[in-house]
Amino acid sequence: MSGKNLLKAIILGDSGVGKTSLMNQYVNKKFSNQYKATIGADFLTKEVMVDDKLITIQIWDTAGQERFQSLGVAFYRGADCCMLVYDVNNMKSFETLDNWRDEFLVQASPKHPESFPFIVLGNKIDLEESKRQISQKRAMAWCQSKGNIPYFETSAKEAINVEQAFQQIARNALMQEADVPEFNFPPSVSLDAEQKQDQGDCNC
C-alpha cells in the first residue's frame, strides 16, 4: 500500500454519457437534467474514508467532445485511476470505450498498463428498460476481457451506485503500488527484484 492520501481520478467517455453529472452527484449530491458540454477539464475534490484512512480524491471531469479536449499529457500522467463511462442506452458510447482506454494508456503511459486501476460505469440505468442497448452481461464480458475491470451500473440521476463506484476506484487506486520511477536508482539496486514484482502485480 502506498502512503498516498491524495488521489487523482480521471473520468473519460463520450460526450453526453453523464460524466459531469456523476461527478456532481458524487460530490455535491445534485443532479440537473440540463446538458452543458464540458470544455477542457474541471475538477472537484472530496474526502473519503477508505479502510480507516482519510483520502482526498481529486476528480477530473473531461470533455467528451473532441473539439473541447485540451488536456496535455502531463495531466494524464499524474492520474492514479481512470473511470470509463458509457451510457447503457447508447451503443456507440459503449463501443468507444476501447478507444478511450487505449488513448488513456498511450497518453499516460503507466508503468504497468495491465494492472492500471480502471473502472467502468454503465450510466443512465434509470431510463426505461426498452431503451437499453447494452446488457449487463455484455458490458461485464468486455470488462473481463480487459483484465477484470470492475463494473458498475449507475444512475447519476437517481444516485444509484455512484457512491459505491467512487469508493471502489479509490480503493483500487490505493491498492496499486505507488508509481515509483523505475530507473531512478543505481543499477546496483537490482532490477531483477523490480522485474519480479512486476510480474506479481500483473493480472495477465
Add this chain to the structure above:
Amino acid sequence: MHEAYTYQLIQDKPPLEVTALCSYDNKLFVGTKDGILLIYEINDNDDAFNVSLVDSRKDFTKKEIKELYAIEGINILLCLSDTQLLAYNLETLQFITQVAKLQGVQYLDIYNSVSKENEVNLFKNDINIENNNNNINDNNSNIIIKLALAIRKKLIILQWNQNSFEKLNEFNLSHTIKTISWGKEYTLCIGFARNYAFIDLSTDTIDYFSLGNSLIDLTSFTPSKFTKVYTNSLPNNQFLLTKDDASTYIAETGQPLKSVNIKWSAIPLAVVYMHPYFIALLPQMVEIRAFNSGILIQNIELNVTNAVVSNDILFSSNDKDLYTIIPIDFDNQVVQLLNKKQFSESLQLVELYSSIFTPDEKVAEITRIRSLEAKYLFKEEKDYERAFGIFLSLEIDPNEILQLYPMLDSNEEILALKNSKNNKDESSFDKLQSINHLVHYLTEQRSRLTKQRLYLLSIQNRSSMPKSFSNSTINSYLSAAVSEFSLSTIVYYRQLSLPDVEALSNVIDTALFKVYMIVNDALIGPLLRVHNNCDMDVCESLLKSQNKYSELIDLYKGKGYHKKALDILITKGESPDESMYGPYHIITYLQKLNKTDFDLVLEYSVWVIEHYPEESLEIFTYEKFSGDELLRGIIVDHLEKHSKDVCIKYLDYIINRLNDSSSENHNKLASYYLEKIVSLKEGDEERKKYEENLKNLLEKSTCYSPNLILSQLPKQSLYEIRAVLLSHIGEHRKALSIYFNELNDPKMAEQYCIKYYNPEDEKVKDVFFTLIQIHLEKEKKEEISDDVLELLNKYGAYIDAAKIMEIFPESTKLNKLGIYFEKFFQELMNRKHNQKIIYNLLKSEQLQVREELMNYQSQSIGISEERVCKKCLKRIGTSVFVKDSNNSVIHYGCMKSKKK
C-alpha cells in the same frame, strides 16, 4: 566572464604625450601636451582594421590641448587649448576664431542634435539611420548645436547661429563646476565637488541635489564623472553618476535610481558607455560591465587615461601609447560562453543585447541556447530529468531530440536494449533511463500535434461550415481552439501545415513505438489501436521479429491492411498452441470490418464456415451486417454456396429473430428444410426436428408461396405439412381430407377446424360442415356414426342445419339429432337475443343524443347593441361569436387569438 572587447596598439605614434582624443568620419584627432595635433586615418574594411598616422600639425596651438570636439554638420573642430576655446575648419584644420573670446574655460560639453539622434537611433535599426542621414543633408539649418562652458562658478551657454556661436544664457552657480554633461536639448547636469545640480534651460531652473541628505548610501559621492547614457533600452535619458569606485543611474530629473549600482574594482578615471556595456578606465586596467546589471564582464590589462568612441570603436590613450578597443560581436561572445557551458550567462547576454533582436529572433536565440543547455545536460551530465524539463518547455524540432537517440535507428539495437532490461551493465542502464524520459516527451509531442491538427482542420472547415451551425457553436468551437493556442507558447508547432503535421507525427509515433518496444511493450497495442501515424515497415519488421502477432494485427488493421491481418488470424487460428487458436479472434475481426469491406468478410468467413460452422453464424448475425437487408441477400447466397446447414440457421435467425419478410428467404428456408427432411430417414430424430421447424415456419409465416412448396412436397409423405400448406391457400377441404384419409387422425382434423373457424370469414365459416361431410363420405353408411354424432353435438352451434340436412343419409333417424338441433337452435336464439340487446342499446343511445341536441337548441342569448366581447370589449355586432359556460360572449376571432 568572457571577452567582450579586444585591444590593439596603434603602432606609428611619435613620442608625444597624448592629452585629448576626438574622431570624425574615418579620422582620429589626437591632441598633445605640446599643442600638436596628430591626424590618423581609420581603415575598417572587411579583412583588416588599422589606424595609421597620415598628418600632423605642429603649429596647431601653442598650449596643451585639453579637449577636442569635432562638430559634424557645421564643419568645425573645437579645441580647448589650455583655457581658451578655439574653432578650426574641420576639413582644412585652418584656425577660424577664438570662440566668444572667452578666457578661463575649464570644462565644456556639446549638445549636437545630429549626433545625438544618431546615437539614439543606433539601437533602433539600420533603416532609421539612413533616414537620418538624409535629414542631416536636407535640414542643415535645423541642426542645433549648443555649448556649455564652465569658468569656475560661472556656466555659459552658447548656441551656433548661421556662422558663429552666440551666447544664450549665463548662470552663476553656488560652487566651482567640476564637470558638465548635456542631457536633452534643455537639460544639463552639473557636478560640483560635493553635490550636483540639474538645470532646466527652458525654465532656467536649477535643482541642487545634496548627496548627504537625501540618500544615505550616496553620502560619500562627489560627482567627479557623469557618463551619458543614451539608449532606447532605457525609458528616459539617464546619466551614470560616478563617484569614487561606485556608479549609479540618475534620472533626467536628477533623482538617483537605485536600480543598478556598480561597484568598480578601483576608482575610474573615466567611464564610457558603449551599448550594451560600460567601460571604465581604471588605473592599470580597463573594466567592462553590463549596462543593465552592472555585472563584471571583462578586465583588460591596459593602462589608459583617455577615451573616445567613434564608429563603435573605442580609442584610448595614456601619455605614451594609443590603443583601439574593439567590441567583439554578439555571436562571438555567446560562443565563448557556450563553449564554457555558461548557459545562464549566455541567456543574460541575450537579455543584454535585447535591442539587436526582433522579438521572434530573441525567442529563437533563447531557444537555441536553452536547447544547447539541455543537450549538454543530456549528453554530458546525463541529467535527463533536467534536460527534458528544458526540452518540454521549448518548441524545437523533435527530430533534434531524436538525434540524441541513435540507438533507435537500428532494429538490432532496439532489441538488444529490450533484452538488456535484466542486465546490470551501466551503459544499457543509462540508455534505458534516457529512453524512459523520452516516453513522456514523445507523448507530449503527440498531444501537441493533435492540437495543431485540430486547429488547422478547424480553420479549414470554417469556410465550409454549414450555415445552419449556430453562431454560438462556432464561437465556442473557435474560442476553444484559440484559447488553447494563446495559452501555450507553441512556436514551433504553430508554423506547421497539415502535411508537416502528418510527417512529424509519423516520426513521433514511430519513435514512440520503438520506445514502447524497449521499455513497455504492453503499450504497443493501445498505440497501434488509437489514431496513429506509425511507420508501417518499421513496426511490421519489429513486431514480426518479436512474434507479436496480436499487435501486428492491430497494426495492419489500423493501416487498413485487412488481408494481411486476416491471413495471420487464420494461421494462428489453426495452431492449437497459439493464444489466438480457434475462430473467435477472426470472428471479432470480421465483425469490426466496415460494410464497405464486406467482400473481405465473405472471403475470410469461408475458413470459419468450414472449420467452425456453428460459430461462423456469429459473423453474419452481427447486427451491423444483418441489420442491412441488402446484405442479407448477399449473405444467404454466400452461405448457400459454402454450407447449407449454416445457411438454414442464418435464414432461421433472420426470419424468426429479425422478422425478415422477404418471400425469397422464406421460400428458401422452407425448401432447405424440405431438402433436409427428405434426405433423412423417417423416424430419425433430426428429421423430426426439421419437420417441426418446417411446420412452425409454414404455420406462422405469411411470406412464402405455398404453391411453390407444395410442388416440392414428396407425393406420399409429409401429409401434415401438406395440410398446413393447403390451409394457407384456402383448400380447407383438401387439408381436412388429408387429416382424415392420409393421416387417419380425426382429432387433428377437429383441431384444425377449431383453429380456422371464423363465422365472419366466408372461406372458413363452414369448416365444421366440411368436417362432417368428409366424415360421412368416408363412412358411406346408411346411419350416421357415433363419431359424427359426437361432432355434431359438440360443434352443432357452428354448423348450418339447412346445409347439413342435405348431406345426411336418407335413413338418418331424427331422434339421434335431437341434441344437435337443440344446440343449433339455442345458438340461433342466442344470436337473436344478442342482436336485440344491441338494437335496444343503440336505440336508447340515439334518444339520449337527441335529447341533448334539443337541450342545446333550446338555449339562447340575446345580442343587443350593447353586448360586447368579453375580451376586446368591442361590440359583437354581426360578427361570429362564441358563448362560454358563464353566458358571456366573445368574438370567435378573439377566442382564437386567446388560445395562442
